[in-house]
Amino acid sequence: MPNAIIYTRVSTDEQASKGYSLPHQKNVLEMYCQHKGINILRHYREDFSAKNFNRPAFNELAAYIKVNRKSVDYLLFTRWDRFSRNQEEAYRIIREFRNLGVEVNAIEQPLDLSQPDSKVMLAVYLVIPEVENDKNSIRTKEGLRRAMKEGCFVGLAPRGYVNARNEEGKSTLAIKENVGSIIRKAFIDYSKGVLSSEEVRMKYFNRGLRVCKQTMLNILRNPVYCGKILIKEWKKEDEVIVEGIHPPIIDEETFDTVQRLISGKTIPKIHKYSEIDERLPLRGFLLCRKCGRSLTGSASRGGSGIRHFYYHCHPKCKERYKADEVNSLFEEVLSEFVIKGDVKKMYRNILDTTFHGERKNRELRVKQIKNEINKLSARMESVEDKFFDDLIDPSTYNSVKRKTQKKINDLKVELTSIKSLKKDIEDYLKIGISFLHGIDKLYKSSDARYKKKIVGSIFPEKLVFLKNRYRTENINEFISLIISKHKPFRRLEIKNPRQNDGESKKAPPQRLELWTL
Ligand SMILES: [Zn+2]
Structure with missing residues (x-):
């Protein structure tokens, strides 16, 4: 009794059409073998495209044949397009297997490959599905474009929306309440021209819009949010934007302002610190x-x-x-500002406890995220198994897959943001520690931007330069609390030292900004 290996294959995009299902292929092959008196040694099933032969199950199959060449007589599948969609590669593998004594054949399109004419037929069998595929995708594409021109939304709903159908059954979008309103706020914030897209992203990240840098920009650029549909150029048709039938999240005017800001036409100038600033920090x-x-x-x-x-x-x-x-x-x-010893100790303690606790929380969260990702990946695998065993239908499979993938992506985004937070904290620590060594040293080692922040934090009023000393109205109340009073200022004259008792007529002093430098 001859021995055969049977091979079944279906790729994700083929799953919809019935004739391609894996159980159907297996069934046909089993019946054929039974009828012909062929013993089935093994069954390999593939969920991979046949563009080339680098597919997981096929690789296993080839390895098995190489080792067990003496006991394998046939490699069988239903049709040639299950085996390959690439003519040249197909010939090569057929030759290779023939040299190992294994005959390759498609039971629904059998060929006598020892006959030269069979090559022509094989070419036909391999090419027909290709042409068929191309035709289908063109037909689908034309249909999709027609629907889009009528204002329908085809494809996966962008953030803030869910896929929906209107009364006429046309596919469109509905606003997802909470995320939709966050996106609206993000647009409005950005349109004011003060925050960068990255700052807007950070602002809303923990409020439920967990997206990466690029996605934030894509959101701000997507005309879907102001109720439009973008139809990309295709063949001889130019790119065009049409009115969608879905509800907008943001009005057109705001959306247009945002586009102008993104393209840089009215972006607020961010002050660049030049040599002149470095030399004139005051x-x-x-x-x-x-x-x-x-x-x-x-x-x-x-x-x-x-x-x-x-x-x-x-x-003048x-x-x-x-x-x-x-x-x-x-x-x-500044060198006259000596920080009290006990303040130094306290500050160091605060830094230690704050960041130690912070680190612990962070590590815990990282562990949690990694666990969750593992769990979700395992779930994906089990769903895939069920799908290939025909226990669940393609639409359930696709929706579970999409949801799980989304969860995994969100977790990965959070993981990245935790890592960048770690860098921020390290910066704070560096500044905090140099602060303990003395404000003058911190000031000297800083660039103009930090210098200005330090000056602004210490002196709420402006300074007057008097050749050998400075005069000012006040210094920051908090600074005056933490500096040692033992050493009087020789180079600084404070005109109206703030009374500790009694109400101040002036506005409260600026918060010490050393923390947020
Ligand atoms: Zn003057």
Whole structure:
């Protein structure tokens, strides 16, 4: 009795059509073998495309044949397109197996491959399904485009929407209440031109819009949210946007503003810190001692071509100082800020406990996420098994697969964001620790942007440069609490020291921003 291996294959996109189902193929092959008196050694089933032979089950099959060549007589499948959709590759494998003494054949399209004519027939059998496939996809594509032009939404609903049908049974979208309103808020926030798309993303991440950077941009660019449908160019038709029959999440005007902002046409200028800022970090914090105007600063080129930097008043006032002198005196002032010993200790304790707890929570969450991902992947596998055993139907399978995949993706996004949070915390720690070593050292080692934050945090009022010292109205109340009073300021004159008792007429001082530098 000759021995055969039977091979059944179906790819995901073929699952819809009945004739291709795996149990059907298996059934036909079993009946054939029974009728012909062939013993079935093994059955390999594949859920992979036949573009080439690099498929999991086929690889196993080939390995089995190589080892057991003496006991295998046939490799059988129902039709040639189950075996391959690629002519050249098919010939190669047929030759290879023939050399091992194994005859390859399709029972519904049998060929005598020892006859030269069979090559022509084989080509026909392999090409027909290809042509058939192309025709189908064109027909589908044309149908889809017609539906889209009528305002239908085809495809998977974007975030904030769910797939739905209207009264006429046309496929469209319905707003998913909570996510939809978050997306509306995100559009409105971004349209104000203050936050970047990334800042908007961060803002709504923990409020339920868990998307990555690119997805956030895709959302902000997607005309579906203002009720439109984008039909991409195809063949000779240009790309076109039509009115959809689905409800918009955001009005057209806001959507257009957002598009202008994204394309950079009206993006608010983010101040770039240049050399002039680095050399004039106190610009904006100084008052003229003569006329009380705010000092500005600039550079002028000397005879030797070297640039000299100055803080100066209005041209009419003529008051101007060399930047280096002003800057170094300011650094001296900062060196007089000595942080109390017990404050240092306390601050370090706070940093330790805060971030230790934070780290523990984070590690726990990372573990949870990894567990959940494993569980979901296992569930996917078991659903796949059930599907191939015909225990569940394709639409259930697809919807479970989609939901599970989405959950896994969301978890992966969260995992990435936890990792980036870790980097932020490390930055805080670095700054916090250098803060303990002294404000002057922190200031000196910072760039202009941080320098300005430090100055603004310590001095709520502007400073007046008096050649050998600074005068100011006030210093930050919190700073005055944590600095040691044992060493009096020699380079700083505080004009109206804030009374600790009694109500202050001034607005509360700026919050110390060292934490958020
Ligand atoms: Zn002046």
